Amino acid sequence: MNFFEPIDGELACEGVRLTEIAQAVGTPVYVYSSATLERHYTVLTDALVGQGLKGRDGAAPLIAFAVKANSNLAVLKTLARLGAGADTVSEGEIRRALAAGIPAERIVFSGVGKTAQEIEFALKAGVSEINVESEPEMHLISTIAQRLGLRAPIALRVNPDVSAGGHAKIATGKSDNKFGVSISEAERLYAQASNNAGLNPVGVTCHIGSQITDLAPLEAAFAKMARLVARLRADGLSVERLDLGGGLGVPYFDQPEPATPADYAAMIARTLGDLDIALSFEPGRMIAANAGVLLAKVLHIHERPEGRKFVVLDAAMNDLIRPAMYDAYHDLRPVRPRPGPADTYDVVGPVCETGDTFTRDRRLPSLEAGDLVAFMSAGAYGAVMASEYNSRLLVPEVLVRGDQFAIVRPRPTYEDMLAREVVPDWV
Numbered sequence: 001m002n003f004f005e006p007i008d009g010e011l012a013c014e015g016v017r018l019t020e021i022a023q024a025v026g027t028p029v030y031v032y033s034s035a036t037l038e039r040h041y042t043v044l045t046d047a048l049v050g051q052g053l054k055g056r057d058g059a060a061p062l063i064a065f066a067v068k069a070n071s072n073l074a075v076l077k078t079l080a081r082l083g084a085g086a087d088t089v090s091e092g093e094i095r096r097a098l099a100a101g102i103p104a105e106r107i108v109f110s111g112v113g114k115t116a117q118e119i120e121f122a123l124k125a126g127v128s129e130i131n132v133e134s135e136p137e138m139h140l141i142s143t144i145a146q147r148l149g150l151r152a153p154i155a156l157r158v159n160p161d162v163s164a165g166g167h168a169k170i171a172t173g174k175s176d177n178k179f180g181v182s183i184s185e186a187e188r189l190y191a192q193a194s195n196n197a198g199l200n201p202v203g204v205t206c207h208i209g210s211q212i213t214d215l216a217p218l219e220a221a222f223a224k225m226a227r228l229v230a231r232l233r234a235d236g237l238s239v240e241r242l243d244l245g246g247g248l249g250v251p252y253f254d255q256p257e258p259a260t261p262a263d264y265a266a267m268i269a270r271t272l273g274d275l276d277i278a279l280s281f282e283p284g285r286m287i288a289a290n291a292g293v294l295l296a297k298v299l300h301i302h303e304r305p306e307g308r309k310f311v312v313l314d315a316a317m318n319d320l321i322r323p324a325m326y327d328a329y330h331d332l333r334p335v336r337p338r339p340g341p342a343d344t345y346d347v348v349g350p351v352c353e354t355g356d357t358f359t360r361d362r363r364l365p366s367l368e369a370g371d372l373v374a375f376m377s378a379g380a381y382g383a384v385m386a387s388e389y390n391s392r393l394l395v396p397e398v399l400v401r402g403d404q405f406a407i408v409r410p411r412p413t414y415e416d417m418l419a420r421e422v423v424p425d426w427v
């Protein structure tokens with residue numbers, strides 16, 4: 001459910017018409033709904049708590065929002081106010097989470113290739129846990145922690161070797177991809193970490209991929225994690241926390257409904273409910289995707305002699321790369337639907353490559369030059385992946401709450417863009 005509904009026949013975000021935002025800010029622009037972000041966070045938390053699932057110290061499980069899905073400070077702060085933590089994958093993301101008011105004890109530091117500088121930064125900041133992806137990384141963390149006179153709280157990221165379906169570029173849970181250590185390595189490394197002066201192993205973690213709409217692979221992975229925890233404990237090791245990653249998918253169109261948070265929570269209760277362990281989660285997409293749209297304007301309708309019709313937008317692959325990169329589908333809605341026949345279009349942006357195609361052969365309502373359209377479900381992995389390719393200005397972001405909106409990342413000027421570069425005097 002989201003809060004992008006028409007007001008008097010015109011698409012709005014909560015109480016603000018998208019036309020008003022387009023007039024004030026220009027297009028393309030991302031628009032986020034506070035109420036939708038809050039609702040997704042609350043629905044997930046309530047579902048988990050409703051199943052009696054617990055986090056640390058008997059509190060609700062930690063929901064560490066995956067900052068990589070949407071790292072805008074205003075979005076992070078919206079979630080922070082509800083008690084969200086942050087799952088981060090770089091020093092930049094840790095800094096963003098802290099700047100948004102997320103306390104270090106709710107920040108998790110994940111990622112396959114953390115640098116020594118990043119690890120030191122995370123330890124000094126006091127993050128709640130560093131999720132370790134490999135044996136060399138574990139040794140590096142230990143060395144840095146001992147130099148700082150600390151014991152680094154770590155969780156071992158386990159690759160449970162489960163195939164989750166979905167797009168190959170976002171599947172992470174098979175043994176042949178780069179993430180995490182195998183279950184048997186995890187047993188050896190966890191024991192090693194327990195005897196290491198620089199390490200405090202607090203738990204284990206897994207994340208098998210993104211946009212997973214079927215619970216079966218998640219359940220298979222979680223069952224393997226439960227058995228791993230039991231074996232570690234049987235060996236006398238303390239395992240306080242289990243971080244179950246993110247990955248639950250969202251409906252990008254009305255095809256097979258993804259599993260709901262309630263189904264997800266029930267599955268976890270049945271798989272892990274008896275484990276007596278502090279659970280945490282790292283959802284990104286399920287919190288943010290349906291809380292944002294990319295608003296764009298139709299520049300031209302271009303019809304080729306052989307009959308193919310192109311809708312040329314002022315948004316391009318540099319603003320929203322998911323269709324080009326993952327063959328992703330985004331529902332595309334006119335902001336002010338006009339009477340007239342539907343037609344079949346290719347929807348493209350102005351960037352000089354054929355990859356800059358949002359969709360082909362899409363049946364769309366009547367459109368004319370100057371119309372506003374909204375790419376739905378663009379709040380996750382949208383603005384964060386934007387670039388200035390073709391020297392197009394970085395796309396701005398707007399946050400709506402009720403009947404007010406604010407620009408939360410302004411569109412830079414061309415002067416800003418040029419001023420960042422340096423031409424040495426020997427050129």
Ligand SMILES: *Cc1c(COP(=O)(O)O)cnc(C)c1O
Binds near residue numbers: 246
């Ligand atoms: C990307 C990622 C997430 C978030 O994935 P979603 O599909 O957006 O929920 C969580 N944890 C880790 C380690 C990730 O890499």
